[in-house]
Structure formats: C-alpha cells, structure tokens
Amino acid sequence: MARRKIIAGNWKMHGRSADLGWAERLSALFDAPPSSEVLVFPPATLLAPLSVRLPGYVAIGGQDCADAAEGARTGDISPLMLSDLGARYVITGHSERRMLHGESDAVVRAKTEAALKAGLTPVVCVGETLDQRRSGEAQNIVLQQLQASLPEAAAGHVIIAYEPVWAIGTGMTASPDDAEAMHKAIRQALRSGSGDELRILYGGSVNPANAAELLSRAQIDGALVGGASLDPESFASIIRSAG
Numbered sequence: 001m002a003r004r005k006i007i008a009g010n011w012k013m014h015g016r017s018a019d020l021g022w023a024e025r026l027s028a029l030f031d032a033p034p035s036s037e038v039l040v041f042p043p044a045t046l047l048a049p050l051s052v053r054l055p056g057y058v059a060i061g062g063q064d065c066a067d068a069a070e071g072a073r074t075g076d077i078s079p080l081m082l083s084d085l086g087a088r089y090v091i092t093g094h095s096e097r098r099m100l101h102g103e104s105d106a107v108v109r110a111k112t113e114a115a116l117k118a119g120l121t122p123v124v125c126v127g128e129t130l131d132q133r134r135s136g137e138a139q140n141i142v143l144q145q146l147q148a149s150l151p152e153a154a155a156g157h158v159i160i161a162y163e164p165v166w167a168i169g170t171g172m173t174a175s176p177d178d179a180e181a182m183h184k185a186i187r188q189a190l191r192s193g194s195g196d197e198l199r200i201l202y203g204g205s206v207n208p209a210n211a212a213e214l215l216s217r218a219q220i221d222g223a224l225v226g227g228a229s230l231d232p233e234s235f236a237s238i239i240r241s242a243g
C-alpha cells in the first residue's frame, strides 16, 4: 500500500497571537480534508491557541523538546508538556538546533528517546552541508548522522526529514533525483527496523512551484516546509501538490 504523504509546516521563530487567523485562512481553502496528512509546528507559545482553531485534519507538534520529562531545566520544554498541549509530533535534530545550539547527534538521540517515551512521534532531521555535498560525502554523512541520532529500535516509530543544510531558506532545492537517491539510501539503511512503512520527508526551500515535482517521486513521502508554510495560500498549494 502506498505510504500516505505528509505535508508539515515549520514556522520556526515566527508567529505571535496576531497571526492565529492563519488557522481559519487555511481551513477556508479546503472544502474537504486533503488526501495528505497535514502537520503544523508553530512556536511553543502558540501551540495551545492555534490547536483549538485548526480543523481536525491538522495535527500539531513542537519544534524541539528537552531530553527529559521534567527537572531543573530553566527555559526547557519537555515532551510531556508538549503532549499536554495537544501536540502529537515533535521535531528533533533540526540543523538550526544542531548549529545554533550545538546539539550533537547524542543530544538529538536523547531528545528523540524522551519524545518517544512521552508518546510523541519524532520528526528526526538529518542533512549535509554544501561542502560535504561538494566533496561527495553527503550520503555517508547523512547515514552516520541518522545512525547516531536514532535510539535503538526507533526506526519504526519515527518520521525522518532529509534537509540538506544548504537548501534551507536559501531558495536552492535539492534536485528531485538527488533527494530521491538520498531517501532511498536512508530507507535501505533503516529497512530492518521499519520495513517499507518509514516515511521520509524532504525539506529545503520547498514552495508551490517546486513541490509537485518533488512530491511525485515515490521515495519522497512529503515535505517539511519552512518559509512557505507561513502563508496559508502557499501552504495550501503545497498540500494540494501532494495529490
């Protein structure tokens, strides 16, 4: 059976209460639930107020979580707290967290494990830099990152997002062939743990103009969309591209 596509919007550090009308604007663009799953990752401050305004077919998630359920961690948000607000998903290992907050693969793995324990589905991000791609190391780097970022036996319980660092927010997108080749390598590497059910999203400058071609590829199970998810019309157009 074909894997159901997932279109996920990551708002990153954008959005305040004045932006909550995004929910009604998005739902006004659909007469019926779309065929793909739709996920939204707003900033933690908007999780609760946004979730009550979203149509039932949109699930919400956190953009990051701590690696423990509770404790003396000033400023951190635990996966249990996200779940308490209605989140069902959480992004772990986004390259912005890896780079700006020094998160190692071991940290990503601990966060992913804590998220699973809290009953959330982690969306685990991996991706190479431009230098690594140019030097032909992209696949090795991504597979190493993946292996070190995933807890034991987690492959059947997570979603993977392949996000080449050089494509994020730059307007440069991996070609559908390159993205598909990487997704295939990821699927093969995780096959023993997850069978063919593992869903692998592509992220990096996905927009209404390039989404259809990327999403038409059998190995690309959806998109993790940053900038283009902030505008409901663009996001809706990408959702429609998934079929």
Ligand SMILES: O=C[C@H](O)COP(=O)(O)O
Residues within 6 Å of the ligand: 010, 163, 167, 168, 169, 170, 171, 203, 204, 205, 206, 224, 225, 226, 227, 228
């Ligand atoms: O999480 C989303 C990705 O980092 C992609 O962001 P972008 O669509 O703005 O390039």
